[in-house]
Amino acid sequence: MTQDTPSQPPKGDRIAKVLARAGVASRRDAEKIIEAGRVAVNGTVLDRAAYNVSPGDTITVDGKPIAEAEPARMWLYHKPAGLVTTNRDEKDRETIFDHMPEDLPRVMSVGRLDINSEGLLLLTNDGGIKRKLELPSTGWLRRYRVRVNGRPTEDTFTPLRKGIVVEGEKFQPMQVSLDRQQGANAWLTVGLREGKNREIRRAMQDIGLTVNRLIRISYGPFQLGDLKQGEVEELRRKVMRDQLGMEAEDPVGTAKKKEVKRPDRKYAASRKPSEQGRTRDRARAEYAREKAEGSGGRPTATGSKSGAKSGAKFGAKPSGKPAPKSRQRPQGKPGAKPQGKPKR
Template sequence: MTGKSENSEKTAPAAGEADAKGERIARFLSRAGIASRREAERMIAAGRVAVNGRRLDTPAFTVGPGDTVEVDGKPVAPPEPPRLWLYHKPAGLVTTTRDEKGRPTVFDALPEGLPRVMSIGRLDLNSEGLLLLTNDGALKRRLELPSTGWLRKYRVRIHGAPKDEDFAPLRAGLVVDGERFQPMSVTLDRQQGANAWLTVGLREGRNREIRRAMEALGMTVNRLIRISYGPFRLGDLKPGEVAEVRPRVLRDQLGVGPEKGPEAKPRKRPVRQRKPGGPGKGGTGKGGKTNPRRR
């Protein structure tokens, strides 16, 4: 990126948009997909970031349209317009770029050809279904905020033959290990042998919230599939497939993206075949070679 630096306070631009006079360096790196803002600030403190050949020691620096930004001596390309993908996460993958236990990650399994992406929220190891991916750090943070009020729906299979009234505590909101969970919508759909299928909706994303809430009622979840996240649906995506959200939908639903122009037809990316490795505990996915390009 090239232009003039201007170190002055500004109102932060909306997700996916930069002020014409520039933006803070940590935000620039986040939008460029290098790191989150906090991680970028740590990189700056470690002396890994330079602008126009000058190593930075503070994140209080504004990058302008003519500045050259480097991380670890390598130039950083200007941020692209924000993009969003729907990914059908299989069970057995962790939603992190690196796993200290060596388990396969979502980012190892993504189809070739995607840019560097970040997940919006997480699904735990044994959970499946819709995971949103983006190339834009500001959009990621925005969509993770509880203030979006977006409903997230899940198909949940539990062991046993519950009655509808058994879920009253979930609908009212309950406290688990000192943590208050907001009320959930719960529909008892059908009994299937020794298991029951439910549809559960919630508007927050606490760690393993549905599993922990069910455990508090003495119920065990043995399958969990996210089917929607706000206006975005899993639809007919197969496990491992990725589909990009159309720019027009991004504009209409989120108010971000380029101005109106010709629209490309959305494309599903096929599942990438991963070489056999250690399957995730309790999951169906298999390990593959890591892809440092996405890390």
């Protein structure tokens, strides 16, 4: 028997969000499942989605407990042209999810690419990441390679760089560079920080150009690279945490380690040349002294006679050229062979 929904929901996450994280359905579809009376919390069947649950609650769908939420994950996907970025299409067109690998878990797209566009599309199993990256306030630059029909000049794109209004909708300033002219078409690189519906195509049309190819090549720090059309590649979790600012989950994150070690690396790098420099200075001074005095067997500063192995390295036989640079520091008794590399 269906019971009434509790009047005072506990603090926590919305039930639809929890269901989506558990892989039951998308957040929108989860709301429909709830309204159909198929979801219960602690034995109480819900009839509306406006309900929060806490980690200790028992949630069932059709009488079966849901799985625990998976860790947040992200993938890079090279979307081909001709596919719709949606779970189901009203016109029964093929979607990107019809062509995903079978072993891929339920994922959501971060933003969209229209049916004729191609290139990088981010996928995630986490609704929070999806919403965060779609917000204009995130400020991530999205870059596109765009082919237009026509012969534009740099001045052609001045309105786009300043920001324009198309059909009553304001578009923020874009970064536009004219790369090259190729016959009747021109290739551009366009960067923008918002993702309104068909924004680049509509903006280009407003200045008299028609887009006949559009490829997204980057989304913030994530690059399309050499990913082939239709391929999916999962991001390493460390990369995902670093790029999304999730280092707080790891108390010994990468950023912290680099800040601590960087001074040590610089110090170590600057110390080696100085040690080698002292050896070279010693060799050059010895060579200059022998050349000035004309000594062929006079003891050197290290106590070895010219002609000994250590003395030969320091230029005992004047030839009019500086002696070879030594990488060793003489040690031990006078005239003895240097023992290994200098201690640092």
